[in-house]
Amino acid sequence: MEIDELYQTIILDHSKRPRNFGELPAPARKGEGYNPSCGDEIAVFVGESSSGTIEQIKFTGQACAICMASTSLMTIQVKGKSIAEALALKRTFIDFLMQEAAPATGLGNLQALGGVKKFPQRLKCATLGWHALEGAFKGRM
Amino acid sequence: MEIDELYQTIILDHSKRPRNFGELPAPARKGEGYNPSCGDEIAVFVGESSSGTIEQIKFTGQACAICMASTSLMTIQVKGKSIAEALALKRTFIDFLMQEAAPATGLGNLQALGGVKKFPQRLKCATLGWHALEGAFKGRM
Amino acid sequence: MATDLLACTHRGDFPVLDQKVNGSPLVYLDNAASTQHPACVIDEIARYYREDHANVHRGIHALSSRATKLYEDARACAARFLGADSNDSIIFTRGTTEGINLVASSWGTEHLGPGDIILITEMEHHANLIPWQMAARRTGATLQYLPVHGDEGIIDWSLLDRRFKGSPVRLLAFTHVSNSLGCINPVSQICAEARRNGVITLVDAAQSAGHAPVNVQELGCDFLVFSGHKCCGPTGIGVLYGNPELLADLAPYQFGGEMISSVTYESAQWKSGPHRFEAGTPHIAGAVGLATALDYLDKIGRPAIQTSDHHLGRLAYERLSTLPGMRILGPKTERAGIVSFQLGTIHAHDLVAYADQFGIAMRGGHHCNQPLMRKLGLHATARASFYFYNTESEIDRLVDVLHRASRYFGV
Amino acid sequence: MATDLLACTHRGDFPVLDQKVNGSPLVYLDNAASTQHPACVIDEIARYYREDHANVHRGIHALSSRATKLYEDARACAARFLGADSNDSIIFTRGTTEGINLVASSWGTEHLGPGDIILITEMEHHANLIPWQMAARRTGATLQYLPVHGDEGIIDWSLLDRRFKGSPVRLLAFTHVSNSLGCINPVSQICAEARRNGVITLVDAAQSAGHAPVNVQELGCDFLVFSGHKCCGPTGIGVLYGNPELLADLAPYQFGGEMISSVTYESAQWKSGPHRFEAGTPHIAGAVGLATALDYLDKIGRPAIQTSDHHLGRLAYERLSTLPGMRILGPKTERAGIVSFQLGTIHAHDLVAYADQFGIAMRGGHHCNQPLMRKLGLHATARASFYFYNTESEIDRLVDVLHRASRYFGV
Numbered sequence A, B: 001m002e003i004d005e006l007y008q009t010i011i012l013d014h015s016k017r018p019r020n021f022g023e024l025p026a027p028a029r030k031g032e033g034y035n036p037s038c039g040d041e042i043a044v045f046v047g048e049s050s051s052g053t054i055e056q057i058k059f060t061g062q063a064c065a066i067c068m069a070s071t072s073l074m075t076i077q078v079k080g081k082s083i084a085e086a087l088a089l090k091r092t093f094i095d096f097l098m099q100e101a102a103p104a105t106g107l108g109n110l111q112a113l114g115g116v117k118k119f120p121q122r123l124k125c126a127t128l129g130w131h132a133l134e135g136a137f138k139g140r141m
Numbered sequence C, D: 001m002a003t004d005l006l007a008c009t010h011r012g013d014f015p016v017l018d019q020k021v022n023g024s025p026l027v028y029l030d031n032a033a034s035t036q037h038p039a040c041v042i043d044e045i046a047r048y049y050r051e052d053h054a055n056v057h058r059g060i061h062a063l064s065s066r067a068t069k070l071y072e073d074a075r076a077c078a079a080r081f082l083g084a085d086s087n088d089s090i091i092f093t094r095g096t097t098e099g100i101n102l103v104a105s106s107w108g109t110e111h112l113g114p115g116d117i118i119l120i121t122e123m124e125h126h127a128n129l130i131p132w133q134m135a136a137r138r139t140g141a142t143l144q145y146l147p148v149h150g151d152e153g154i155i156d157w158s159l160l161d162r163r164f165k166g167s168p169v170r171l172l173a174f175t176h177v178s179n180s181l182g183c184i185n186p187v188s189q190i191c192a193e194a195r196r197n198g199v200i201t202l203v204d205a206a207q208s209a210g211h212a213p214v215n216v217q218e219l220g221c222d223f224l225v226f227s228g229h230k231c232c233g234p235t236g237i238g239v240l241y242g243n244p245e246l247l248a249d250l251a252p253y254q255f256g257g258e259m260i261s262s263v264t265y266e267s268a269q270w271k272s273g274p275h276r277f278e279a280g281t282p283h284i285a286g287a288v289g290l291a292t293a294l295d296y297l298d299k300i301g302r303p304a305i306q307t308s309d310h311h312l313g314r315l316a317y318e319r320l321s322t323l324p325g326m327r328i329l330g331p332k333t334e335r336a337g338i339v340s341f342q343l344g345t346i347h348a349h350d351l352v353a354y355a356d357q358f359g360i361a362m363r364g365g366h367h368c369n370q371p372l373m374r375k376l377g378l379h380a381t382a383r384a385s386f387y388f389y390n391t392e393s394e395i396d397r398l399v400d401v402l403h404r405a406s407r408y409f410g411v
C-alpha cells in the first residue's frame, strides 16, 4: 500500500522513539518551527564546538509521525557537521522531496522520507524540524 | 408588439407633452421622488384650497416616458381631490400595477399604464411621481 | 438501519460520493468543513450560466430582469428558510466569516466603546473570535469569554443572567453547534435571557442552519450567520440575517456600486434595505445555487436531517468509544453529528492520512478552535462529521480503519 | 468582415448567446456590466462540484488535497495572466469592488493621515470613488480629482507631474478603461510618473483585464484589481494583485479561519502571504472557474481580443454617429468596445426597454458614474458594450433598432 511508503518502518520507529529528544541548556542555540494548519511545534537546540561544528543537538515538540521522524533523523544526520554543511543538507533534503529526480547524496536514512513525494500535503511536516534548525543558527537562546 | 402595450399612444403623448409641467411658488407644498438606479428625479408641487382639496398641481423633472406620462396623468387625475382621496387613488393605482385582478376604479386614463404589469422593472418609473406627491403632503416648502 | 433511510433515498443525489479514493469507495466524513452538492444544485448553477446570466439590479433587458428576479427570489428563499419576517433582513455575504466581520465592523464601530463588554464563549470558531478581538481593540471595548468545562464542553448558561446584570455586556456572540465539540447550545433560552437584558445577540449557525430547523423568530436572535457551502450550497455565498430594526441604521460595510442612492464628488448617500450591504456585483450564481440547496433541504425536511445527524453522531460516539485509548470531545448525548477525538498517541495528521488510504475523508487539526484545543491540552484532533447522506456502515468502516491504525502506529 | 473572425470561431462556445429574446435572436451588448461564459467554464465548475469539492488548506484527505491544488493552481494562473512575479501577490476577492475596499481599508488606514492626498479621476466607477471618500473621512486625508474634459472624456495627464510635485499625493487610483466613456488611459506612463514621485498606484482593470494584455510588470502599478464575471469567469470571484513589498506588511482585512498563524483568547497572529487576506472558506469553485476562463482567454489571445474590441467599438461609434440627434460619449478613436450615448430626447430607460423588444440587451443608467454624468449634464445614457463574440451585423441590428426607436418616440 502507498501508505507504507509514507510510513516506512524506520519512520514509525523514529516517531515512536525519537532520538536526541530533549532540551539543551543555554548557551546552546534554540530554533522553533510552527505549523499553523495543525498546531505542530518543534524546538531544536544546537550546541556548537569552538570550531563551529554541531557538537550537540536535541529537539522537543508535539508533532505527527512524519515530523517527529524527520526531525529525529535530522539530528543524527547533522551532528558533527558545520553549519554550512547542515544548511546544504537541508537544501538537498527539500529538493529530494520536491523534485522528481533530485539526488539523495548524504541523506542516509533520511531517504526513508521519500514517500512524502506522493503526499505533498505532508511536505510541511517533513521539513518543520529543518526550519527550526535553520532558526537555531540565527538566534542565540 | 408587447412594447406597444407599454408605450400606448396616450403615454407617448403625455411623455412628449407633459401636462401641468412647471413649478408652483410657495406656499405650495413640494415633494420629491428619486430613483437611484437611473438618476430620475421628479418634483411635485401642490396648492391646496382652504377646504383641503388639491386646487393646483404641477411637476418638474427629468425622467423616462413611463415616469413622465404617469406623473402627467396623475396631476390631471388628482386635481380637485382631497388628500385622502389622492392617497387612496395612489393605493388603487399601485395595486392595479402589481396585482393580477385589481380593480381600476377611478383611474381613468391612468389605466393606459397597465402595460407596466408585464415590465416589472419599470414599476419604479410608473410610481415615482406618486411617491413625490405623497411627499408633498408631508412637507411644506 | 432505520436512519439510513435518508441516505437510501438521497445519497444518490450527490455525484461526488460515487467515486473511489485510493481504491476504496469514498466515505466522506468531513461535512463540518464543507458539505457536498446534490446534482440539482450543480445543474441549476450551470443552467443559470447557460440561460440567464447578466448583471443584476441596474438592468432592464430580459436577461438582466431574469437574473435580478432569480437573485431576489433567492433572498426570499433564504428569508423563508430562516423564518424571517422580511426579505430585507437577508444580506448575502461570502460566508459565515464575512457575515461576522460585517457585524463586528458596522455594528461594532457604532455601538461599542470603552467599558463595553463583548461576550463570547471559549468554544467559538476563529471566525467568531478574532473579529471581536479586533473590534475590542478598535473601540476600546473588552472581550470576555464564557468558560467551557472539560472535554464534554459544558458551558454553565445559568450564569448568564449574573454576567449580564453585573457588567455592561452589549453583545453576546456564540455558536449554535460547536464545530469541534459537537455540542448544541440552547439558543432560544440564551437569546431570551439576552433580550431581557438588552443585550444584542449574534448566532453562528454555520454548523446548524443546514442540519436542523433554524427559525430566527423562534430563536429570538438579532443577527444570525451561515455559509452556503456547509449546507449543500455553492462556495462563496452565505447569509447574514439581521433584525430589521438594527439593520435600518447600520452603516454600510463595503462601498461601491449598487449600495448608493446618490453620489457626488464630495459625498455619498446609501440605499436602504439589504442592498446597502452588498456593494458591487454580487455572487449571483451563488445565491441562485444556494436557493436551490435550501429548497432541497426543506424538501427532505430539516427535522428528518436533524434526526439523522443526531443518530449518526450518537452511534459514532458509542462505537468509537469501544476503541482502546480513545478520547472523544463533546457530550455523550444531545450531540450533533460532529465527533472529534484523539486516539492514543497517534497524531491527528497521521490518523487522517492513514484513513484516507482507505477512502475515508476526515479532518485533522485544531479546526479553527486553537485556544479551546490548548485549554483542553490538545494540539489537534481527528474529526468525523456526518450529514444525512452518510450511513451506519460508514461508521463501521471508520471504526475498522481506526482499529487498523492503532495496530499500525502501535499504540 | 475580417474582425468577425473571433465571433466566427468562438461565439459557439457561449451557450447563453444561442437563444431568442422576445422573438428575436439575442444580441448581447451588455458586456461592460458582465460578460457571458463559455461552456468550458460552466463545465469545469460543475466538474469541480461533481468530482473534487472539499474545503481547502486544512485538509489532508484526497478531495481536500485536490481542491487545495486546484485553488492554488488558480492563483498561479491568475499570476501568469497578470504577469506577476509571484503567486503570493495574488489575493482572491469577491470582485473589483471588494479589492478596492480592501486596499482602501488596509493600506489606507495604515498609510494615510491628515494632510495626505488621495488622487483619483472624475471618471471613476463608484467602486473606485466611494471607498476613497470613506478612507479620506476616516483618516483625515483629502480626496482630489483629476478633471475630465468634455464628452470625449479627456484627462490631461501631462499635469500629473505638477500635481505630484505640488502636494503630498500618497496614492493615485484610476481606471484603465472607463466603463462609460470607453476611453483607455495610458497606464504605464501614469504609473511610471507616480513611481518617480513615490506615489502608490491602484489600477482598476475591471474593463481591461479580459479585453487586452494586462501585465503588472509592464504597467508598473502597485495594486491592480479586476472581476471574474467581466472576463468570462464566475460571479463572486475577483483578483487583487499587490506589489509583494506592499503586501508584506499590510494588515489583514477580514478575520477568521485560514488567515491566522496562531490564536489565543487574548490575541492573534497573522499568516504571511495572500492567505492573510482570505479569511474563511474561499470561493473555491469561483477560483477554479476563473482559472479556466483566464486560460480560455489566453488561448484565444488577448491581443486578438483587443483588436476585435477596438474594431467593434470604432465601428459602433461610426455607425451610431449617422443617427440624427445622436450624442456619443468618449473619444472618436483609440477607444475600447464601450459606447455610451444619448439619442435625441429619448430617455435611456425607454431606449433600452425598446431595444430589448428586438432582442438587444443594453444598459441604461448612470453606469455607476453618477458624478461624471452630472458633470456632463446627463442623467443617464444607453450603453452598448462589446466582446469578441459580438459581430458587425449585431451593430447593424442595433443601428436599425435605434432608427425605429427614433421614429417610435418621435424624436
Ligand SMILES: Cc1ncc(COP(=O)(O)O)c(C=O)c1O
Residues within 6 Å of the ligand: C257, C279, C280, C281, C282, D032, D033, D094, D095, D096, D097, D098, D125, D127, D128, D175, D177, D178, D179, D204, D206, D207, D227, D368
Ligand atoms: C471600471 C469599473 N470598476 C469597478 C467595477 C465594479 O466591479 P464589480 O461590480 O465586479 O465589483 C466595474 C463594473 O461595474 C467597472 O466597470
Ligand SMILES: Cc1ncc(COP(=O)(O)O)c(C=O)c1O
Residues within 6 Å of the ligand: C032, C033, C094, C095, C096, C097, C098, C125, C127, C128, C175, C177, C178, C179, C204, C206, C207, C227, C368, D257, D279, D280, D281, D282
Ligand atoms: C462554527 C463555525 N463558524 C464559522 C465557520 C466559518 O465558516 P466559513 O469558513 O464558511 O466562513 C465555520 C466553518 O469552518 C464553523 O464551523
